[in-house]
Amino acid sequence: MTYSTVLITHVVNDAVIEGFIPALLKSRHVPDSQLIIITDDKEAHMDALIATPLGAQISILECDVFNPLAIIDTLNNYHILPNLVFSNSDHLQAATAVVAEFFHLPSKDWRHCLVFKDKYLMRKQLHSAHLYQAGYQLLTAKDLHLENLSISFPLVAKPKQGVASMDVQLCMNKNELISYCQDFWQSKTLPILVESYVAGHLITLETLGDGERLVAVGGFEVTLTEPPHFVELDAVWNTPLCVQYRERCLSILQDIGVGLGVCHSEFIITLTGEVHLVEINYRSIGDGREFLLNDMAHYPWFDTIVRLHQGVSIAELEAEFGSLAISTHARIHYIVAPQSGTIRSAPASFKKQTQQSVIIHQPLKKQHQTIHITHSNKDYLSRLLAYSDCTNTMNDVLSDAIASLQWQFKS
Numbered sequence: 496m497t498y499s500t501v502l503i504t505h506v507v508n509d510a511v512i513e514g515f516i517p518a519l520l521k522s523r524h525v526p527d528s529q530l531i532i533i534t535d536d537k538e539a540h541m542d543a544l545i546a547t548p549l550g551a552q553i554s555i556l557e558c559d560v561f562n563p564l565a566i567i568d569t570l571n572n573y574h575i576l577p578n579l580v581f582s583n584s585d586h587l588q589a590a591t592a593v594v595a596e597f598f599h600l601p602s603k604d605w606r607h608c609l610v611f612k613d614k615y616l617m618r619k620q621l622h623s624a625h626l627y628q629a630g631y632q633l634l635t636a637k638d639l640h641l642e643n644l645s646i647s648f649p650l651v652a653k654p655k656q657g658v659a660s661m662d663v664q665l666c667m668n669k670n671e672l673i674s675y676c677q678d679f680w681q682s683k684t685l686p687i688l689v690e691s692y693v694a695g696h697l698i699t700l701e702t703l704g705d706g707e708r709l710v711a712v713g714g715f716e717v718t719l720t721e722p723p724h725f726v727e728l729d730a731v732w733n734t735p736l737c738v739q740y741r742e743r744c745l746s747i748l749q750d751i752g753v754g755l756g757v758c759h760s761e762f763i764i765t766l767t768g769e770v771h772l773v774e775i776n777y778r779s780i781g782d783g784r785e786f787l788l789n790d791m792a793h794y795p796w797f798d799t800i801v802r803l804h805q806g807v808s809i810a811e812l813e814a815e816f817g818s819l820a821i822s823t824h825a826r827i828h829y830i831v832a833p834q835s836g837t838i839r840s841a842p843a844s845f846k847k848q849t850q851q852s853v854i855i856h857q858p859l860k861k862q863h864q865t866i867h868i869t870h871s872n873k874d875y876l877s878r879l880l881a882y883s884d885c886t887n888t889m890n891d892v893l894s895d896a897i898a899s900l901q902w903q904f905k906s
Contacts, residue, residue, distance in 0.1 A: 507543045588611070613655060626751065629693055632688075832902075851885060
């Protein structure tokens with residue numbers, strides 16, 4: 496048997512290629528041991544890694560990564576004994592937890608992973624724990640005419656298991672909901688979760704845990720597009736609202752079972768000060784904000800997450816780094832495509848750094864690429880990341896950068 500570090504992944508993304516793979520390679524107990532990537536898309540991962548200097552230290556195996564038994568069989572068939580099993584994929588947390596538990600390694604509770612990914616099951620668990628007061632209901636295709644709808648309008652409709660704000664919509668009346676269901680079920684078979692619309696401010700809480708102790712790193716206050724869709728436009732780190740409600744949000748996560756590793760959770764703070772848990776994503780925050788945290792933190796973000804999965808405790812990390820809370824002022828702004836069409840010209844990437852601030856522009860789309868509006872974060876053209884010790888300086892450099900960007904389209 497060969498001892499190896501195992502990464503389970505589904506979709507190629509920057510967090511995996513530029514963040515977690517280097518961290519996992521650094522974490523290996525035996526320097527010449529390999530990192531094993533298990534994926535259901537070997538070709539895409541090979542293409543992504545071929546241009547990096549890391550490829551020689553990595554082996555890629557292919558199987559059904561949604562099936563933990565298939566992953567265990569694959570590891571055993573290749574005589575691989577993992578000393579670390581990790582995934583940053585939303586969809587693969589439960590499967591990864593089962594595999595890690597099978598090999599007697601630090602693992603999340605797979606039951607919690609399953610519940611957190613399923614928005615309906617999470618609502619049920621929150622409701623039974625008296626942590627969720629809004630109305631909610633699950634609809635399947637047989638409910639198309641809504642004869643048994645039990646909650647009042649306005650309501651939000653979304654896939655039971657969804658990501659990236661895809662197919663999330665505010666419906667003001669029965670006709671709008673029927674139209675939404677018809678459109679959704681033309682191409683998908685997933686059940687739809689509908690829940691009462693809760694107005695308020697959206698904040699996130701980023702946490703790290705060792706399975707025994709959970710600590711707050713900080714959070715973003717998020718600006719969304721106007722309904723009926725909910726696309727994130729801007730996020731500011733550690734606003735007064737985030738700080739005010741941090742301990743209450745942390746308590747909710749502890750009560751519902753968030754434990755090992757990193758977790759990105761979203762809450763709505765209502766106009767009357769009630770805290771409403773929207774969703775739990777049992778992985779690192781994404782959309783570029785994971786790299787913003789890595790730059791801001793006084794410790795390496797990706798490496799620290801990996802170390803928690805090696806069994807390092809929060810107390811050990813605090814002894815090394817001090818508090819894991821991140822106090823730098825930071826903001827991320829997304830440039831959203833204004834229309835469908837082909838990009839005629841696109842601004843270049845850049846990074847500008849002074850003694851007071853850092854501003855980074857990261858294009859996500861390229862010249863000649865065709866855009867089809869989805870009303871989700873798939874519509875992002877680029878993102879701007881800024882951080883500084885001074886809020887006013889940060890906002891000024893970000894405003895100047897936004898004004899300088901020129902995207903041109905042809906229909």
